[in-house]
Amino acid sequence: MKKSLLWVVVVVLSLSMVAAFSFSGCKKEAAAVVKGITLADLGFDSSKYSAKYANDPDGNPAVSAYEITLTDEEIAKVKEGSYTAAILWAGAGECYEGLTNGIKSVFDELGIKIILESDSQYDVAKEATDVETTLALNPDIIIAMPVDPVSAAEAFKAVVDKGIVLVFEENIATGYHAGEQYVSMVSGDSFGIGRAAADIMNEALGGKGNVGFIYHDADFFVTNNRDRTFVLQIEQKYPDIKIVAASGFVEESKAGEVATVMLKQHPEINAFYVAWAIPAIGVLEALRSAERNDIKIVTIDLDPTTDLNMISGGSVYGKVTDLYYDTGIALANASAYALIGKEAPPFAVVDLMKVNKDNMIEAWDRSFGMEPPDQILEALKNNQ
Amino acid sequence: MKNIKNRSFIKKILKKISRNHIVYIGFILIVIFFSILLRDRGFLSFSNLMNILRQTAVISIMAVGMTFAIVAGDIDLSIGATVALSALVTGILLRMQCPTILAVLGGLGVGLIIGLFNGLVTTKGRVPTILVTLGTQSVLVGLARRITNLQTVPIENKNFTFIFGSGNIGKISTLFIWTIIVALIGQLLLKKTAFGRRIQATGGDSNTARFFGISTNNIRMGVLIISSLSASFAGLLYAGRLHSARYTFGQADLLTVIAAVIIGGTALSGGRGSVIGSIIGSLLMGTLNNGLLLAGLAVPEQMIARGIIIIIAIVISLREKVI
Structure with missing residues (x-):
C-alpha cells in the first residue's frame, strides 16, 4: 500500500513538473503574439x-555554381586519366537521387567511374566507417555530405592525408579550408x-x-x-x-x-x-x-x-x-577541376525554384x- | 546399413556444429566468400582488415555487456542512450579542462549510475528489465539532447583520443586492443568465476538458483551494471575515435549488438552464452557490412542482407532450445 502511494506521488510530481514547464512555455509564446x-x-x-548569399561555414563568399564549367580540352584531359570516384551521402531519398543523377551526368561524359555509393543514415559513426571502407578501394575522388561538421573532421582526415580529391555538399568539416583539405563546397542558395x-x-x-x-x-x-x-x-x-x-x-x-x-x-x-x-x-x-x-x-x-x-x-x-541535379553537376565539375589542377571556387550555390x-x-x-x-x-x- | 550409420553420424556432427560452432563457421565462410568475391577490391588488405576490427570494436564491447544481461535472463535496451550520455559527459568534462582520468571516470560513472538505477527498479520494483530499460532509454535520450542543446562537443585532448580509439600501437589500433582486453575479462568473468556460474544459473532457472542460495536480485543488479558500464566504455571509444561527442552516438547500435550476441550463441532465453561467441558475432556483422559496401551494394540491400543473417541466427538459436 505504502509502495503504491509512493508511486502515485512520484507520478503526480512528474506530471506537475511537465505541466509547469509547458505552462511557462505557453506564457512565453503568448507574450510574443502582440508583435x-x-x-x-x-x-x-x-x-x-x-x-544576398550566405557565406560558407568557413566564411568564404559564394559564387554561382554555373560558373564551374569545363572546356572541351579540359574534358579530354580528364578523360585520359580514367579516374574513379566514391559518393558518400548522409541520407537517402529523392534529393540525394537528384544529386547523384547530376554527378553521373557529368562523370559519364568525363569517363569517371563511380565505384562506391553509400549513405550513412545520418549516423556519424557509420560515416566514419564508410569513409574507412571506401579508402580500401583507393578512389581518386570522394564527394560527400558530412553528417556533422565536428565529427566529420576526424572521419575525413584519412581522405585528406591520402591526397584524395574531396568535394563537399551542403556542409564542411570543422577546421577544413577550401583549397587545402577539400576542393569546394556546393549547396543550394x-x-x-x-x-x-x-x-x-x-x-x-x-x-x-x-x-x-x-x-x-x-x-x-x-x-x-x-x-x-x-x-x-x-x-x-x-x-x-x-x-x-x-x-x-x-x-x-x-x-x-x-x-x-x-x-x-x-x-x-x-x-x-x-x-x-x-x-x-x-x-x-x-x-x-x-x-x-x-x-x-x-x-x-x-x-x-x-x-x-x-x-x-x-x-x-x-x-x-x-x-539538386544542378548541385550534382557542380560537385562533379569541381572535382574535375582538382584533377586537372584548375582552381575551383571555395563555395558555390545553385539557383532555387518556386x-x-x-x-x-x-x-x-x-x-x-x-x-x-x-x-x-x-x-x-x-x-x- | 552402412549408409544409415554414416547419415546418423553426419547428423550428430551437424547438431554439434549448430550448437557450438555455427558462429565460427559462419564467420569463416563469410570471410572466404568476400575474399574470393572482392579479391581485387582490397578486402583482404591489412588496412581493410584493421578497418573491420576498428569498426566493430564498440559493438563488440557493448556485446560483451549485453551477453551478461541476456545470459542472466534480462535485456538492456538503454545501452544506445548510455553510449551517447557517457560520451557527452566525458566530452564536457574534457572541455572544462578536467584531467583526462577524471573525464573518463565521469563517463564511466554515468554507466554505473544508469546500471544501478536499472538494477534497483528491476529488482525492487519487480518490473521486467525490458520495460525498465525502455523507460530509462527515453530519459537518457532526452538528457543527452538537453545537456548540450543538440550541439556536438569537440574533443581536442590528444591523450584521450589516442588511448580511446584514434591511436595505433605499431600498426594495431587501440580500439582492437581494448576489444581484446574487454573480451578476455568478460570471458573469464562469465566462465571461470563463481559470479559467472551464478549468472548462468539465474538465467537458466531463477527458482532453482534461489533454492541453492543464489541472490538472483544481486546477480541481476550486477549484470545490468556490467551492461551499462560496457556501453559507457563504448561511448568513450566513440568519442575518442571521432574526436567528438554527439547525442546521436549509439542510437543505431542496439539491434546490431543484440544480433551479435544471439549470433554468437547466447540463448535469448538466458542461462547460456559465450563472450567470445558474441565478439565473433560482432566481427561477422562488421565483415558483412564491410564486404557488402565494398561489393557496391546500396544501403537497402545491405539492410536486407543483415536482416536475413539475424533471422537465420534467431532460427538457429530457437532450434537449439528444442535440441
Whole structure:
C-alpha cells in the first residue's frame, strides 16, 4: 500500500513538473503574439542573414555554381586519366537521387567511374566507417555530405592525408579550408530559399495573417540559414504577417506533434512554415485531425505526398525547391577541376525554384533530373 | 546399413556444429566468400582488415555487456542512450579542462549510475528489465539532447583520443586492443568465476538458483551494471575515435549488438552464452557490412542482407532450445 502511494506521488510530481514547464512555455509564446516573433527573439543576429548569399561555414563568399564549367580540352584531359570516384551521402531519398543523377551526368561524359555509393543514415559513426571502407578501394575522388561538421573532421582526415580529391555538399568539416583539405563546397542558395518561402507565405496569406514557424532544431548550416532568413524576410518585408509561435523538431516524425500543440495554443494560426517537405507530411496529418483545412502550409523541397496535396488544392499552398541535379553537376565539375589542377571556387550555390502545380513537371526535372511519379502526373491531368 | 550409420553420424556432427560452432563457421565462410568475391577490391588488405576490427570494436564491447544481461535472463535496451550520455559527459568534462582520468571516470560513472538505477527498479520494483530499460532509454535520450542543446562537443585532448580509439600501437589500433582486453575479462568473468556460474544459473532457472542460495536480485543488479558500464566504455571509444561527442552516438547500435550476441550463441532465453561467441558475432556483422559496401551494394540491400543473417541466427538459436 505504502509502495503504491509512493508511486502515485512520484507520478503526480512528474506530471506537475511537465505541466509547469509547458505552462511557462505557453506564457512565453503568448507574450510574443502582440508583435510577432523576430529573429532576435529566437536569439540570432539579423545582420548575419542580410547578405544576398550566405557565406560558407568557413566564411568564404559564394559564387554561382554555373560558373564551374569545363572546356572541351579540359574534358579530354580528364578523360585520359580514367579516374574513379566514391559518393558518400548522409541520407537517402529523392534529393540525394537528384544529386547523384547530376554527378553521373557529368562523370559519364568525363569517363569517371563511380565505384562506391553509400549513405550513412545520418549516423556519424557509420560515416566514419564508410569513409574507412571506401579508402580500401583507393578512389581518386570522394564527394560527400558530412553528417556533422565536428565529427566529420576526424572521419575525413584519412581522405585528406591520402591526397584524395574531396568535394563537399551542403556542409564542411570543422577546421577544413577550401583549397587545402577539400576542393569546394556546393549547396543550394539557403538564404534565397528562406526568402522565397517568405514571399510564397505572403501570397498564401494575401499579405496578412498569423504564422506557425516549425523549424529544424539542430546545428545544420543549410536548414538553419533557410529557417532564419524566412523569419527575417517576414519581419522586414511583410509587417502585417506575424509569426505567433515558433517550435523546432529534430526527428522529422515529430513535426506533426509540434503542429498539434501549436494549434491548441494558437488557434489563430493561418499558415505554417515547415522546414522541409517530409516533416510537413506530419503537419498535414495534424491539420486533418484538427479539421483545419483553412490553414496553409509553405515548405521546401519536392516530395510526392505534399506535391499531390498541393496539386489537389489541399493545405500545401506552395514550395521552394533546391536544384539538386544542378548541385550534382557542380560537385562533379569541381572535382574535375582538382584533377586537372584548375582552381575551383571555395563555395558555390545553385539557383532555387518556386514551385506550384503549373511548373511541377519542370521542377522535378530541374531538381532531381527525373519525371515525377505517375500519381503526380495523373493528378496534374485530373486537376488541370 | 552402412549408409544409415554414416547419415546418423553426419547428423550428430551437424547438431554439434549448430550448437557450438555455427558462429565460427559462419564467420569463416563469410570471410572466404568476400575474399574470393572482392579479391581485387582490397578486402583482404591489412588496412581493410584493421578497418573491420576498428569498426566493430564498440559493438563488440557493448556485446560483451549485453551477453551478461541476456545470459542472466534480462535485456538492456538503454545501452544506445548510455553510449551517447557517457560520451557527452566525458566530452564536457574534457572541455572544462578536467584531467583526462577524471573525464573518463565521469563517463564511466554515468554507466554505473544508469546500471544501478536499472538494477534497483528491476529488482525492487519487480518490473521486467525490458520495460525498465525502455523507460530509462527515453530519459537518457532526452538528457543527452538537453545537456548540450543538440550541439556536438569537440574533443581536442590528444591523450584521450589516442588511448580511446584514434591511436595505433605499431600498426594495431587501440580500439582492437581494448576489444581484446574487454573480451578476455568478460570471458573469464562469465566462465571461470563463481559470479559467472551464478549468472548462468539465474538465467537458466531463477527458482532453482534461489533454492541453492543464489541472490538472483544481486546477480541481476550486477549484470545490468556490467551492461551499462560496457556501453559507457563504448561511448568513450566513440568519442575518442571521432574526436567528438554527439547525442546521436549509439542510437543505431542496439539491434546490431543484440544480433551479435544471439549470433554468437547466447540463448535469448538466458542461462547460456559465450563472450567470445558474441565478439565473433560482432566481427561477422562488421565483415558483412564491410564486404557488402565494398561489393557496391546500396544501403537497402545491405539492410536486407543483415536482416536475413539475424533471422537465420534467431532460427538457429530457437532450434537449439528444442535440441
